[in-house]
Amino acid sequence: LKDVDNEFLRMNANVTYEFTRPGNDIQSISFYSLKNSGEIASTIEVLNNRSKLVTSDPEGIVYKYINIWVGKAGFATGANLKDAVVQFKVNNSWIGENDISPESIRLQRYDGTAWEALPTELVVNTPNYAIFRASTPGFSSFAITADKTSVNSTDTKLQATRSDQLVDPAQTESVDHVQTQPKSSNFFVPVIAVILIGMFVAGYMYRKKK
Template structure:
């Protein structure tokens, strides 16, 4: 499916192709049955409906779906009830779809109406955004390999100003496990300072890189090597005002910025990535104000109920920022944090002090034992001498 931004909308359009007979009408219409509303960060499934098939049976359907890419991100396409058992073929772009069957028993018969395929979207737009959705470049063929035309119906999707919060089970697929990145994440709307989303092409063996340059986000890059040919992958980042609602405790140390990072979609997940690396920056002013060393900054990741400090190193600096890179095994809630060195020094000092006290106590006990032994020995000698003197006096008498 070819994706284009929409500047003009229309309700119906008749599609023709050089291979089609000018007079052959394959159905009354194809498209959406109604308008839709969705919330920010929501997921949305839209069925594409064919009405009143004619000159069938139909065995091949091709089309492009047009909509505004800045408002919606297409996760996947699946067969509908009228194409159950058909084959879906995709090209280099996951949106280029052909539905076909060679089994005449499941071809779409004349006068049939229903769902021919389903579109699964993530909402990437903001409240107040709207987009038209309609199929274009429709090519339908019947079992006699004759091609014809069909009306395309145009509907819209409007984005509301609410955020859908899924159940704990729903959010774990995107959050705690570190996978996913599509749809509502479960983060509290009031805790989100800003949201950033990008889409990139992915191909097996190639490096994928997302770059962020906005002032309100200190995440700079996300990169990995793709192990799969899935066409496209999306990254979604939520810059948070405070600790993520998806975690049970705050990150260790002095937190600089809390983030939720999701990378991938239904067709492309962490199993399709190799060597993920996150690049970020930390303000030199913040480091100075909080009296921390640049080397004490780490990226912390929350996964499986606990925070983990990821391998992090300073790779560069400029006038205002130190630049870092950190290796991560997956994506979920994160925190850029500084681990104070004095905390570690204090812990070491306490341990040393305890060990010193124990040694002194042990030495004192041993000295007392020796003293008691010495006193007891001296008393015994004096007693013996006294007894001998008494015996000597008795003998003299």
Template sequence: MTLKKVKVLFGILSILIITLLLPIGANSTESLVMADLIGLKEDYEANENDTLSIPIIIQNVSNGPIQTIKCDIQYNESVLFLESVEVGDLTNGWTILTGDNVHSITLTTPDSSISIRNGSSGNIFNLHFNVTGNAGDTTAIYPEDIDMANTANLHGSVLSTNKTVDINNKKTTVPSEDDSSGNGGSGGGGGGATGEEFENIASKHAQVSKVAAGEDVRYEFSEDDIDLMTIQFTSLSNEGQTKTSVEVLKDTSALVDSSAPGKVYQNLNIWVGNVAFDEDDMEDPVVGFRVSKEWISDNDVEPSSIVLCRYNDGEWTQLPTEVIGEDKDYFTYESETPGFSPFAITAISQKEESSANATSGLNESLEEIMKEKTDNKTESKSNETPGFGVLLTCGVLTIIALLTRKKN
């Protein structure tokens, strides 16, 4: 075979190879998983302190079935707090993973039989937010960096939709049933996700702050219907964006077994982070609050008698409290607390405290006397003066009655 013939055959063979490879390349391109869009279907409106659930949808899947979806959700963290993510109708049975940044979401099917089929449209996951912004705030919300993979592990991207969430000023005023328990309350009443009775919540407030190990964390509240002003502590762990919720109550919390001691100015529930973030993850927690001078005057109590009480392990504890300032309408205070739970701002006078201690001590003495009387009775009945035990008991009960009358 001459060199010329070899060249001709080699050229023909090259053309055949290229011709065969072209369809493969075309098929690879055509096999990239696709969809018309992934994102929000519409704009949303919400009220201050609301909860908001937003479905993320996919439309018209092609070159599937889809087995993995990854994306980042973008929104303004000062307006919305992402509480949780759950699967949608098309991903029921899938696994959801969120990275260190909760914005990053990955959905994976454990079984190819529940992949998202070609032509499918519907909800792929749901975002559950708490509204932390104020009336007039707005935020865009959309997925980006979307990546999808099909059963052949061929990846594709898709157009995302950009929608908005607007915060309205529709706070519902809820009058307090007992003015002596505080200034009265307004708006934004919430539901009992914390276990508190819905009807007992006068208003609900939330703030979000970054929590990092070794750093001081501070939450501030400035609404008129809440007298809690600040919550601060030093974090011992990395928690990322962490929400603090405060429920201003109309009456004693449904989570406690008894009313706080003294004259109650305001009942509160304070929750920081989730159940995994507790007092072991923080140090030096301090709560700042205020009390109306008008309330102090109307209830005939001293500014120095104001204390913050915390309910924990079945009992109320008076926390170290000091006055740190005042203006024309309020005294401001700070209290050190070992943790967060139901609280009450109360006025406890020294007279009330000493009387309570005296009564408690007298009750203990009565128990000791009765025990001693019983022991002596078993040792010698012959030396017992007739009727002496009855007289002794009546005398002690009379003293208790006199002390109680004096206290009142």
């Protein structure tokens, strides 16, 4: 699927390309234009599989493979633009079916030799889609991916860790109860012994005087 938008690029100005064709999860791309380049087209290609320009798979679960091109070959360089941002969406049904945390979703870019995970942030979560923004140093082949660790498995690990750290309240209560009981038997043994010795000595002295 192809989606194309045309914008007029002026020197030292922000420009945004917006895409609305059904089936295209790239909502917009924006950057700061450094030159008067005239009307420039941006093209989104939503692929069925990995691009033929790519030689390896990115890490994680792949939601979509996409190519993004700005102008003709060689145009999208640091000499013509900077601060490029891609805004995209991911269907919440896919997130739910794959048991994925939205925070683990990111845009990855193939730089010609390897995949690079781009700084990606969750902008808003609507009833149907989660919307993201990612900064990119250039335009080429991309992949929207998510970590393989699911929400449920992560929660299960956390719950197991927390349960190991918890102490049974009943055990805590019984331990405290044992520790706070007065040691009455140990305390009165020497007291009784002193009283008995005193009585014995008093009786002995009384008899001696008699």
